Each structure stands twice: as structure tokens, then as C-alpha cells.
Amino acid sequence: MTRTIVIAATPTPNGDLHVGHMAGPYLAGDVYARYLRADGRPVTYATCTDDSQSYMVSTARARGTTPGELCRTSTGQIGRSVEAMGISLAQLPPVDDVYRRTVLDFVTALHRQGRFETRTVRMPYAENAGTYLFDGLVKGECPSCLAESCGGSCEGCGRPNHFDDLIGPRSVLDPADPVTSREATVLVLPMENYREELTAYYEARRDVWRRHGAQLVREILAGPLPEIPITVPSPGWGIDAPFAETPGQILYPWIEAMPASVYATWRAAGEPEGPVDALWRAGSGNRLVYFHGFDNVYFWGMLDLVMLLAHGDRYITPDANVCNEFYELENEKFSTSRGHLIRGADLVAEVPRDLVRFYLALTCPEDQRANFTREGLDKVAERRLRAPWNALADRIDALVTDPGEELPVTGEGRRRAAVMVERFRLCYDLPSFSLTRAADGIVTQLGRLLEAERAETGDLLLEVRTLLACAAPILIDVAAEAETRGVKLTLETGAETVTSFLLPRLPGSAR
């Protein structure tokens, strides 16, 4: 049976994941994976920490620690936050020798096949430190939108910049360090060589990409395509490039994302015998879906896709990149460096997890920027979810005198339940996947069922049980409680009878 491999963007372990991250790829990927599992479709949901990123070096410097120590503490925090939010990712795999071998096998195969070319490029160079600057080590003006940007890609417009593209570059490690431009000979993979495959790939997924991501891809395709750095001069952190042409260089961190995901999939699958990349092979019959932010469209949607395409027909390519926009906190950007953030673990310590997951699902930034407020969470989760949910539980309590009793269901009851499932399938399946519409669907159905008059109690109970099953990917704790009470959460709606049950209540916040 086709296995869906769901990959959430690989988090850089230079800090914990905050609510903005959770409301982006991690919760969406979780809900999608939970839905597939509930629907009886095999799924592996995995990610891997992105340890080699240059941001490890810049953040460690800012915090007065080492990249290695920062990596250890942050990886632990990320793992705990993921668990606290009930994100059903496989355990974060260790970035170990098997990881490095998977990365090296992936790139040396391309090197052997002559996919890379040497280029002498100009790069920003910090004179006092004596280091070349790229990605998180450098800031300047984005050549495409003039906003302040790091190297690699611009967080604002999403367009890439490599080598000497940034205007007025300065060192992030030491802004007083004079930055000049020096030549470096690196390996590149010219994206232009894959224009035809890329164009066909996006054309086939026109209806899958959300509008903003699709627009960015079109913008980039409209001009000359960038050359992907395969190696860059080492900042003293990263995986040493094994190529004779580029001594003293590391692999460009972003090109690790695909082998990292291959490796994480293999770990999540229980380390099956055979090649580590077997589950990603074109002949595996598996399908691939990514969840990531708009700021990763260039990397995950283009650069890493080209890394797969460069292997010829060896690998599957993603069916979809489900992209989110930025989530703001009290109308300001989440900022780890300024401490303007809420950690998921802290939030679920105060507010029951189902309420947090519901609010994040309802307000997450799918097509445009969205805003988290603590006041909004308290108000919306109470009024739209908890109060009507518990009122429905009261109603069921009054109707069900003998839980466990088999009650008849009419054709009309089955029809209504089937309509509900179809609505939720549209929210959970691709290409129409939408967490906000799924959360809103819970609200709509709750309001309806509170008022619904049914001749047969069985009909009402089938509808309520169907709502519970459809809400289960978001409201994980109340669904688990219902299951421990013996309620069978199924998306099947064709049964002649329903076993009567009491609806578990949603707890309120501590404060």
C-alpha cells in the first residue's frame, strides 16, 4: 500500500520552536498525518534537526556559547516542545555517522555523475576575522526587494541570493569588521540545467501550490536561474566537502535537506534492512508531501527539488509543498533574539492542549500573515469550542441513559454523517488541505448539533461520533479520552446501529 512520507521543514537547532513555528509546518503536518492514519493510509511523519546551518555559528556567538553546545541544548528543547504540543513526529533522529554517510553518499553520487561544475565566484569576506560570509553570517540589502536580508534567501520576498548578490554586505558576527569581496573557487549545480524538468513539475502541480508560493516560483523561473552552491568556504562548522577541487570547504548546508529527510524517514520507519534511501526510491510507490514556511519556498520548493532531479529518475519528488505564511505574536513578528515569543510547552502548561491546537488551527497563516493573541486564544477557544462542546456533552448526558447500548440509525442519519465526513475530507486531503477550514468546520457542526432535533437518538449519536472522529486530528486529547471509553472513532458512516456513549468534556484553562 502506498506510504505517504510527510516531512516538516528541518528545524535549525539554534533555539526552541515557538508557537509561530508550531502554527506553521509542524501542526499542519501533524493534522495531515493523523488524518491519513485515521483513514487507514500508511504514513511516516518525520523531520531532522538542521545542524550544519551557519545560523548555528551566528546564534552561538551572540549567546556566548559554542555551536555544538547550542545544538545539544536546542535539540532537547525542540524534542520536548514537539511532544508537549502533541505533534506526532517520529522522534528526532540523532545527527550521527549514519546521517553524515547518507549526506555524503547523496552528494558524491552527483559529483561522480558530473553534475557539479567549478566556479570562481566573489563572496563577501570579513577582513579581521579572515572568513568568507554566506547565509546567516552576512546581512545586506536584498537585491530583489531592498529589504534587509541574510544570505541564501530573503525572508520578505522569498527570492534567493548567493555569493555576492547582497547589496552592502556586513558581518553578522562582528558588524564592525570591514567586509570586502574575495574570490573563492567552489562547486555549483546550475539550476538552469533543470529548467525543463522544473517547468513540467510545477505545471503538473498548478492546483496544489498555494498562491503566494506559486507566484514566487513563477518569479524565479522568469529570470536566469541561480547556481546552487554545493560547497562554500568553511566557517568552522558543517560537513567537510569530500571533493579534491574544494579543499577547506564544507557542503552548502541547504543541500543537506534532502538526504537529511531520507535519513529521518529511514529512522522513523525503524531502520529497515537495505539501502537507507530505499523508501525514497522512485520504484517504492511511496508519495511525498512537505510542510514548510514561505521563507523556505526557494530552498524546499526549488533548490532541494533540483538536488533530487539531478539524480535522474532515482527518487520520488513531492506531490505537494504545503506552505504557510508568517504568524505574528500580538501584532509583532515572533523574535527569538528579542525574546518576543511564546513557547508551545509554556502555553500548554496553562491552557489545555486541545484548546491551543484548535486556536492555532483556526488562526494559522495559510494564505496570508495571521496573528496570535493570548486574549484571542482565551476568548475564541472558550466561546466557539469549549462552551458549545460541553453543552453538547450535557445534551448527550441527558439523552443517553445506558452507555454501550446499540441504537438503530436511519438512512437519514447515515446520510448526514456521510456529508460531514465529505466536508472534513476536503479540509484534510490535498490539494484543498486547510487547517483553518477544518477548525471552522468543528465550530459549524457543533452549533448545528446543539440544536438538531432527531426522532432517533441513534442518528444524533452517529453525527456526534462522526464529529468527534473528524475533529480528532486537531482535538487529540478529547479524542483519546473517548477512545479509552470505548468509542470507536471511525470515518465509516454506513453502520445500521451505533453504540451509545457519553461525550467527554473539554477542560478549561488553569487561569
Ligand SMILES: [Zn+2]
Ligand atoms: Zn527580498
